[in-house]
Amino acid sequence: MTILEKKTIFPVTRIHNPMLLEAWLEDGEIKDAFISDTLYRGFEQILLGRSAMDMPYYTQRICGICSSAHAITASLAVEQALGMYVPPNGLLVRNLILASDFIQNHIRHLYLYTMPDYFRGPDIAPFIPHSESDLRLSSKENTLMTEHYFRSLEVSRAAHAAFAVFGGKAPHGHGIVPGGASMEVDADRVNRYRGYLMEIMSFIDDVVLPDVTLIKERYPEYVNLGKGVGNYMSVGGFPSPEGSTLFPQGVILQGKRESFNEKQVTEDVTSAWYKPHGPLHPMEEDTVPDHNQSKGYTWVKSPRYRGQPVEVGPLARAIIAKEEVIGLGALARTWARSLELKKIAETALKWLNRLEPGSETYDGRKGQDSGVGIGLHEAMRGTLGHWISVKNGRVDHYQIITPSAVNFGARDETGTRSVGETSLLGLKIKSEDLKEAGRVIRSFDPCFSCSVHIIDGEKLHALNIQV
């Protein structure tokens, strides 16, 4: 009988919002892991009773780094519920706003959040104290990486400026509204957007792709360390006026491909701090926090597809789209993210060329003032879904499933671990600060501001796991 050793990292830094990792080790190997989100805000309750037309603005406030993804998804849901139509030009403008937000997010994630796991930053705060273990870059490469780190700030800033060209401001833009986009299209704006895009595209080719290649060569084992559960999902996204999408839709369960069916999505709260209910479809479920729920260890519910945990994000999208992947672990996710970055920037240029100056971008007509709607769109870190029911223009029911909840949800009623918790199993830890685990976790680009919801005071769930 072995007693496992417990290690806690809190906060897991360089992600959005608080994440607590509790890892159980035996001879330096992770045997079990619990990932917990330690913040509850309760957006789903706050949305009730508000004007449905406000949803794109309100739901953006769930997350500051993927705000426009919430705006689009909420708009899609409201448009379906109220029978609204989006003109082709409006569709393209919305794609352009979201594309620039994807670019900003991916660049910031790659440089500000991922790279510091692999290089040694300069001797100034916030890089000190350094995490010294397992650094493999030469001092020249380190200097270069530091330069790129700082340049990435400027480039991601330019991406947000591109966002604001059609979105008014970023983050939490105003341009995406039910019925299309509020900004008209003219040559000045198109050129302005193109200018930012050109700067971004050369940065991707000259800096991002070579840097990711270098890291993957220096840390080859991480290409496959940190694998998920082998299930992948994408709901698709970036529609074109002809109806095709840049990201295809699909699911892979245990190696078998199938088409995505919204009805198979459920959420379960067995191990999360909510009033208990079995797996329920988002249209049926509620969100009633119950901090004393004895099995609870996180505020994140457990979204499942046909009862199974699935991985979402750039790697999943690449697999669903049958694109080349280099592996299934941490750096494979990073690699997929950087290629997706390039793909989105290139496609944005095509959308930009298709815009028709002067033709309408917005149509405010509504078919009805009550109804139900489902908004599904891929966000930066994976599948995002908004389920809404509207009565007389007001929100009667609202549920949101975010990518980080899909990747990092609680254990479900069968005790099955999420993708994120599974990816840590078997990881060999040599560093004092569990750097290895940090690398794997960050490769998902987790964002706990959106996944919502911990731990009961002192009683950090005292599971005494014995093997």
Add this chain to the structure above:
Amino acid sequence: MLSRRDFLKLVVKGAVLGNFYQLIAPSLAQAVAAGEVKKLPVVMIETGTCTGDSISLDNIWTPTFSDILSNIADWRYDWSMNQAQGNAAYRILQETYEKMPNEYILIVQGSMIQRDEGHYNHVAYDKGKLITGLELVRRTGLKAKYVVAIGSCATYGGPVSGYPNPSKATGVQNILPERKVINISGCPAHPDWIMGTLLHLALYGEPELEKFGRPKLFYGETVHNQCPRRRDYDQGIFATDIGQKECLFRVGCKGPVTYADCPIRRWNDRFNWPIGCNTPCIGCTEPGFPDLMSPFTVHSPDIPFPGGTKASTNSIGLGVLGLTSVAIVGHIATSLYKGRIQKNLLKSSVKGKHRFAVKKVKTFHQYRVKKE
């Protein structure tokens, strides 16, 4: 060193020219080099937030955030940027408040989550104990030289404190009554507002604040009074839907009661801003955002005048101009301040079965659910 008067001028000039930071930062860098002031020690605590204010700050234009990190601020603790994680990261914070009392600036981003004594929001782990955001902000706040709340959430509660406020969120000032909190509101706060205030603190100490604790240099005037569509408003020319080029008052614009310099400063490389994008100002810098300001995109309700007459918002500006519009704006402002129309808006924005009985409480959010 730049005089304070020149600094204030540059704040406005920089807003117009779009190079605010470039105009002001060199003198601080010089002052730091000459030993006149110290590199600003900063710690940032994130509580109930979406991290939007960090992202907004990364968006600061000319030169960049990197310049701030290398020359101006000693950006010690910021969990979205620290290289260290876990205990090593927390130790930086602990060392700062234990060894540098009265030297560092505490920045708080996010609402103070008060439900269950703050246990709905844990932010640190110290000697095997989980620490709440509430506790950490009080601990570090009482020892800081300045406490700066950034964003709608940290200042007045923000979107998280929206009715029925399930996490009992509120602003930092409410949990630190014994000291002054400088409020940089906005959802998110504009990077110039944050950095401008930090630079002012470093060079000249506390800037002049208005009644809600915001620096007058950024929040001294309404959006409406500086708005390029103001002429439409005065002539009664109103947009009937979002996406149009006229004054957006009738589609819900809260510019008349919102204090911020967005119309001149604009956002992200200063090419555009919410009204420039043909959408109403949603009043994101005001106490009471979002409930007071919602519905965001729906025509504001008719305004009862003192004396019993009702001014329909359709007729504002039409012919009567000046006086009426001044009276209406004045009226909305006092009503907001006294919480009078908050009750009305709450009634109209939260309908049907979701409407709870409300009671009056003395905070920026004046109405709360009676029982849960």
